[in-house]
Every structure is written in structure tokens, then in C-alpha cells.
Amino acid sequence: TANSQQPTAKIQNTAACRSACRFLHGIISDSASYNNMELESDSSSRRQSSMTEEERDDGSGISNIKQIITNLLRKLKAYSGDGNHDETETTNEAKNCRDNDLSISPIFYYTSIFLIVITLLQIITSLQDQAGPMDWFAEMLIPRIASMGFKAGMDEDEFGTTDGNICPPDRWIDSTFEQGSIKQPNGLYSAAYDPRNKVIEPTHFPHCASSRWVQLEKEHDCPSGREYVTIILPPKSKQSTDNSAGEGKIPKILHLSSPTNCLPTTTIQTLRHLTHQHISQAFTIYVHSSATMDNFLYQREWDIFPEVKEGVMCGMGKLNAVTRAAIKELKVGNNSTEQQHQRIVDEIGLGVKRDIWRYMILWEYGGITIDIDTLHTILAERGTTKTNAANATTDDGGYKTMRKLMHQWSTEKSDALLYFINNADKQRLPYVERIPFTDIMGAAPHHPLVYYSAKTALKNAILDTEKSITDTGRTTKIPPIKDGLHYTTGTVWKQIKTGEVIEIKNEKEKSIHIVDGDVILPPSLTSPKTSPWKSIFAAFKSSNAENMPSEDDINYVMRQHAAEQKYVAPKTMFSCMEHLLDAYLQ
Numbered sequence: 001t002a003n004s005q006q007p008t009a010k011i012q013n014t015a016a017c018r019s020a021c022r023f024l025h026g027i028i029s030d031s032a033s034y035n036n037m038e039l040e041s042d043s044s045s046r047r048q049s050s051m052t053e054e055e056r057d058d059g060s061g062i063s064n065i066k067q068i069i070t071n072l073l074r075k076l077k078a079y080s081g082d083g084n085h086d087e088t089e090t091t092n093e094a095k096n097c098r099d100n101d102l103s104i105s106p107i108f109y110y111t112s113i114f115l116i117v118i119t120l121l122q123i124i125t126s127l128q129d130q131a132g133p134m135d136w137f138a139e140m141l142i143p144r145i146a147s148m149g150f151k152a153g154m155d156e157d158e159f160g161t162t163d164g165n166i167c168p169p170d171r172w173i174d175s176t177f178e179q180g181s182i183k184q185p186n187g188l189y190s191a192a193y194d195p196r197n198k199v200i201e202p203t204h205f206p207h208c209a210s211s212r213w214v215q216l217e218k219e220h221d222c223p224s225g226r227e228y229v230t231i232i233l234p235p236k237s238k239q240s241t242d243n244s245a246g247e248g249k250i251p252k253i254l255h256l257s258s259p260t261n262c263l264p265t266t267t268i269q270t271l272r273h274l275t276h277q278h279i280s281q282a283f284t285i286y287v288h289s290s291a292t293m294d295n296f297l298y299q300r301e302w303d304i305f306p307e308v309k310e311g312v313m314c315g316m317g318k319l320n321a322v323t324r325a326a327i328k329e330l331k332v333g334n335n336s337t338e339q340q341h342q343r344i345v346d347e348i349g350l351g352v353k354r355d356i357w358r359y360m361i362l363w364e365y366g367g368i369t370i371d372i373d374t375l376h377t378i379l380a381e382r383g384t385t386k387t388n389a390a391n392a393t394t395d396d397g398g399y400k401t402m403r404k405l406m407h408q409w410s411t412e413k414s415d416a417l418l419y420f421i422n423n424a425d426k427q428r429l430p431y432v433e434r435i436p437f438t439d440i441m442g443a444a445p446h447h448p449l450v451y452y453s454a455k456t457a458l459k460n461a462i463l464d465t466e467k468s469i470t471d472t473g474r475t476t477k478i479p480p481i482k483d484g485l486h487y488t489t490g491t492v493w494k495q496i497k498t499g500e501v502i503e504i505k506n507e508k509e510k511s512i513h514i515v516d517g518d519v520i521l522p523p524s525l526t527s528p529k530t531s532p533w534k535s536i537f538a539a540f541k542s543s544n545a546e547n548m549p550s551e552d553d554i555n556y557v558m559r560q561h562a563a564e565q566k567y568v569a570p571k572t573m574f575s576c577m578e579h580l581l582d583a584y585l586q
Helices: 002-043 045-049 053-059 061-079 087-099 106-127 133-147 206-214 265-278 290-299 308-330 338-365 372-379 381-388 397-411 448-462 479-489 531-542 551-562 576-585
Strands: 226-228 253-257 262-264 284-288 367-371 416-421 435-443 501-503 511-516
Touching: 106 133, 206 253, 206 284, 206 290, 206 338, 226 265, 253 338, 253 372, 262 265, 265 372, 265 397, 284 290, 290 308, 290 338, 308 338, 308 448, 308 551, 308 576, 338 367, 338 435, 338 448, 338 531, 367 372, 372 381, 372 397, 372 435, 372 531, 381 397, 416 448, 435 479, 435 531, 448 479, 479 511, 531 551
Parallel strands: 253 284, 253 367, 416 511
Antiparallel strands: 226 262, 367 435, 416 435, 501 511
């Protein structure tokens, strides 16, 4: 019985070799036939040139390709073996296989079948606009390549990482770009972005995503003395092997918020000089205009911040209502036009959008955020912006301050950086209230301080029970940072001395560096009385209206009107629900 099973085993062992030989022989034959067809086609080109396009299609090209495909499919089917061949035929074919040195492992056969099945599944799922097996493989592979710091093809002395040098398809940068164009969503949220039971990971391509966002708007002309700019790149020779991480934990990205992309030429020259000459690990600077902020906040569907769009709309609407009431009571510019008043309202309301944008951009991509007005205040120290910004070769005044700040950002060992003003002398008792300076902030992506601060800012903007203005200015500006510190550190942040680092409990290797802003920032930015209100006072002054009220009067009247904000009242100053209904029903 054992001897009778031996021929069967030989048949099974040689079946794969026989089928592989037959399949390869068929492919080679078809390839040779196709080459002969091409030669014959060349020799008869004159004859075929007189034929019509339809006759040529019917004669050789398409029909030959169809025939080859048919033969390949037929031989692939035969390749699997039909079991009707006798032992003699099998043995002879196996012998021919060995004689021609064409024996192939069965692994080749199964691998080919696997690849064909995967390709067919990918085609089917793509037609149904769903992710297929190749998408799943790419989703697993691409982030790992990015996290390894894969070097792009650079010159010998210039190197960088995948991010920013080689960008993947849009869907891997941000799903918002996947369709190739930005369109206004119909609703605030969709089921595809439901964060429940999902692990939300930071993006591996913050530079690619940031560059796409700031470049969505079309370039336009700027007034004299200003230039249109979206990105200021450092020289590649100054980039580290990981331009997003470097020595410190905070990405080397500087997010500059501005009403427009038209910046003063002297400011651009100063920033370029800073990034090219003095910073060993230079920052990439992205200029986010008001239009860019709108795209970023409104067009994205936020995984764990579904209330972003509602927060921006309600927060701006609530503050605008207070501003209009204050303008009317203060009688700003009796002869001023409605356009001047609207300019004040718009600029003050922009502060809410900028506050929420600051948390969202740090949460998604990390880096450092700074406002253009704050940047100009720093550079204006001893006239840097007006006098030596064009040459930017001295270390005086604001230029020196910016150099110190950027060096501090690039070497920061903690993964969050927070400046405080109104610091007590060495923070001894009795305790003196410190004020977070939010116009400059830094954090790694998905930092818990940013998360809790963002949630508080959105709550203050949306809920009708929350005021829009307090003694520290907008309720989306300083109060969220205090709440974020409370949620992450308890009361520790109130006792810790300025300059020390807070380690966050229950958060692995997460920390916050408390920095003394009174030492490094200009005095005009560190006054506890005017600093939180700086942008509001500037909005009133920018209107150039007559009978401009004092800063104390603006402060008092706006806080009084904000205190009238009530949740339930016959005539409430502002209702988020009504505001959203009006917006969506128009």
C-alpha cells in the first residue's frame, strides 16, 4: 500500500512545477507573439496609414491586446491545475521543468493569487469610495516611515525629513484636502468623525499640513511697503535631522497669526535674517491670515472638538453684541460712519477667533504661536522695525529680544512653554496673582494643557451663561489657561516658582515650563492692567474716530455690558441658539 502511494506523492510534488512551467511558457510565448506583432505593424505602417482610425482599432491594436489578456487569463486558470493529467504527462513535464531550469516554488503561485485578489478588492472598494486593503497597508506603513525621520533626496550638505520635503497624498496630510477642494460642510459634525472608541494620534506631517492651509488662498497684490508671504523657510543646511523635534520637544514651527498675508517688508526681512543667520535649529514660519483661520476652523471636522465651529460663531457674536452696546454708550465718534464702528466690532471679534485658533493649531501640529501685533511690539523696541530691520545686523532692542526668544523655543526641554507676567519677587509668600501671557505659547501636539484650555475656551464662547468680557479681557483668552492649569496640575501651578517645570501627574513625560515674561518681554506687553486688553484698546484706536474714550472708560463700560449677559431673559443681549438658527436659516 505504501508503494502504491508513492506515485501519487510524486504527482503532487511535481504539480506546482508543471503548472508554473506551463504558465511561464505561455507568457513568454504571448510576449514573443506580441513583439512579432509590433514588428509586423512597423513593416506595414504605410499600408495601415491609409486606413481610418476605426479600421486600425478593429484590425490590430485593441484586438491584439484583448487576445493577449484572454490568453493570460486562460493560462492563469490552467495554472491552478485541473487534475485530469495522467502520471506520465506529469512526470514528463516535471522533467522538462528541471531540464530547462525553470522550476519555481509554489510560493510564487500563492503569492500571485494573493496579489491578484488584493488588487481586485482594492479596485472594488475604490469604486465604492471605501478604504481597501492597500489603503490599510499604507495607513500602517506611511506613519512609520515618517516617524523614522526618513531622509529625502537632498544635497550632500543639506538634509531634511519626509515631512515638508516629500508630502504624501492629501488624505495622509489632512482628510479635509482629500477631495482636492475645500467646500463648506452642510453641518457642524458628521458620523465619520465621531471620536468615541477611537484612538486619536497626532499627524506625522505637520509641515505638509501647515503649508497647505496657509496656501489655500490665492496670492493677491499688497500695498506699497508690504509683501505677500505665507511661508518663511530656513536654509536646509540649518535644519536638523528632524525639523519637527530637534533638541527640544516642541516642534520647530512658528505659527504667526495676522489679519492678512501682506506683511511689512521690514518685518519679513527681519524674520528671514533671524532664521538664516542666528538660529542653529531654525524655525519654519507659517503666516496664518484671517481667511486661513476661517478655513482651518470651519472646513475641518474635528475629532474631539466637535464644538469648534459653534464656539467661533457664538463667541464672536456674543462679543460683538457687547462691543456695539459699548460704542453706543461711549458715543465713539459722533460724526463717525457705521463703517468705522463696524471696523471696531470686527477687529475685537477677531480676537475670539484667534484665541480658539491658537488652541486648535497647537493641538493639531504643535509649535509656537505668536500674534503679529505682539511681534511688532517686540521688534519696535528701540525701533528695530523702522530702522535696522532692513539690514538686521545689530543685536540691539527688539531684534536681540526675538533672537533670545527663538533660541529659547528651539532648545526648550519641556513639551509646553507658558509665559507669565506680573510675577512676584521670587514668588515668595504672600502669593501675588500671576497672569498667563497667551499671545506667545508653545506646546507639543496633543498636550493636555492645550486640550483642557481649548475645552474651557469653547465652553465660555458657547454657553449663554458665560460672559464674554471680565477684568482680564476676553473670556477665551486668559481664563482658559488658568482652567487648563487647574485640570492638569491642581493647585501646584500657583505655588511653583517662576522658571521651574511642572510635571503633570497621570500623563507620561508631560510637563509645563513656567517662564518669567517680565524679564524677557518688553514692558509694554507685561503690564497687568493693559496687557489683557491690549488688542481691544488697539481696535478702538485704529478707527481714528473722534471723541475717543479713555482706556479706563472702555474697560468699565464693556465689562458692565458683558455682565448683562443672561441665560434666560425676556430681552437678552445675545443668544447662541438664536444666533446659530439665524445663521443656518438664512
